[in-house]
Amino acid sequence: xxxxxxxxxxxxxxxxxxxxxxVLMQLAFCSSCFARVGDGGGSRTKGIDPSVLEMVHRxxxxxxxxxxxxxxxxxxxPENGQNQAALLRRNYTWYEEPGRVAVxxxxxxxxxxxxxxxxxxxxxxxxxxxxxKDVEQVFGLAHTRVYDHQAHPNQIYRYSPTTSLVFxxxxxxxxxxxxxxxxxxxxxxxxxxxxxxxxxNFRKSQAYLAGQNGDWQQAIPWLRADxxxxxxxxxxxxxxxxxxxxxxxxxESIQEYVQVLKLCSGRPDLQSAAVAGLTEMRVWxxxxxxxxxxxxxxxxxxxxxxxxx
Numbered sequence: 001x002x003x004x005x006x007x008x009x010x011x012x013x014x015x016x017x018x019x020x021x022x023v024l025m026q027l028a029f030c031s032s033c034f035a036r037v038g039d040g041g042g043s044r045t046k047g048i049d050p051s052v053l054e055m056v057h058r059x060x061x062x063x064x065x066x067x068x069x070x071x072x073x074x075x076x077x078p079e080n081g082q083n084q085a086a087l088l089r090r091n092y093t094w095y096e097e098p099g100r101v102a103v104x105x106x107x108x109x110x111x112x113x114x115x116x117x118x119x120x121x122x123x124x125x126x127x128x129x130x131x132x133k134d135v136e137q138v139f140g141l142a143h144t145r146v147y148d149h150q151a152h153p154n155q156i157y158r159y160s161p162t163t164s165l166v167f168x169x170x171x172x173x174x175x176x177x178x179x180x181x182x183x184x185x186x187x188x189x190x191x192x193x194x195x196x197x198x199x200x201n202f203r204k205s206q207a208y209l210a211g212q213n214g215d216w217q218q219a220i221p222w223l224r225a226d227x228x229x230x231x232x233x234x235x236x237x238x239x240x241x242x243x244x245x246x247x248x249x250x251x252e253s254i255q256e257y258v259q260v261l262k263l264c265s266g267r268p269d270l271q272s273a274a275v276a277g278l279t280e281m282r283v284w285x286x287x288x289x290x291x292x293x294x295x296x297x298x299x300x301x302x303x304x305x306x307x308x309x
Contacts (some may be wrong), residue, residue: 052123053138056179057167058156059121060165062195063183066106068092070191073199075104086113110187112306119183130176135167142167152177157275198229200229211239216247227256234263241277254283 078092162185207222241256278284
């Protein structure tokens with residue numbers, strides 16, 4: 001009878017843990033699956049959004065997603081993402097304003113460019129109220145507890161022989177200050193097209209929502225990613241041009257409006273919107289009432305005299 005009760009109790013505990021994780025996953029995917037560490041109000045959060053824990057779980061369970069092509073749709077592009085593709089060791093950092101706080105960091109190493117056999121993705125939460133027992137309520141008891149070179153306790157959860165999830169707790173703080181996903185194994189594959197499309201479409205909808213709410217600082221990185229993914233999409237360039245203009249990034253806005261005019265063949269609505277935007281910025285000549293253009297060619301500031309723009 002005691003053995004039976006113990007089995008029932010253990011099964012109930014396991015079911016509770018599974019339910020907690022399921023709820024987190026549902027919250028994440030139904031509300032803001034790929035939310036950033038922060039409260040959306042320009043200040044660092046004291047806790048951590050459940051969707052961020054789901055992001056951590058997803059990356060740890062699928063380390064091939066720790067890839068810039070995928071991460072750009074979760075957290076945007078790193079500031080130092082250029083010119084590292086040919087390096088064996090690559091380091092990327094994402095900053096958040098105000099205060100230029102380093103929120104995310106990715107360190108990858110491989111035997112040749114473009115190949116990753118060792119990867120560390122870090123989420124910094126220096127002022128959090130995340131306690132170890134909060135982590136244990138979601139992930140259970142840590143498989144290993146060790147001290148790093150700074151004598152900080154590390155709670156380690158092993159997802160596989162090659163991948164671990166680590167919660168770092170500075171000495172005597174009793175609060176988690178960073179979360180790390182460590183990979184060390186065979187060359188990582190690439191994210192699936194399905195994963196990329198899911199992340200891209202979700203973040204695209206979030207970017208448009210941010211723009212509608214006037215949050216251009218949040219919208220612009222995702223609109224840039226949209227343009228990078230679909231460089232021939234005039235509508236994507238138009239949305240980015242408008243976001244730049246609202247954020248007073250005038251030169252960037254002009255460049256995007258010019259791209260719209262180059263790509264909008266057969267779309268008079270997009271052409272009219274681009275011309276209206278350029279006219280508002282006073283880089284498109286406003287015709288006098290009743291006047292006709294002298295020729296079929298129009299020039300805009302910054303177009304290097306190219307006809308037809």
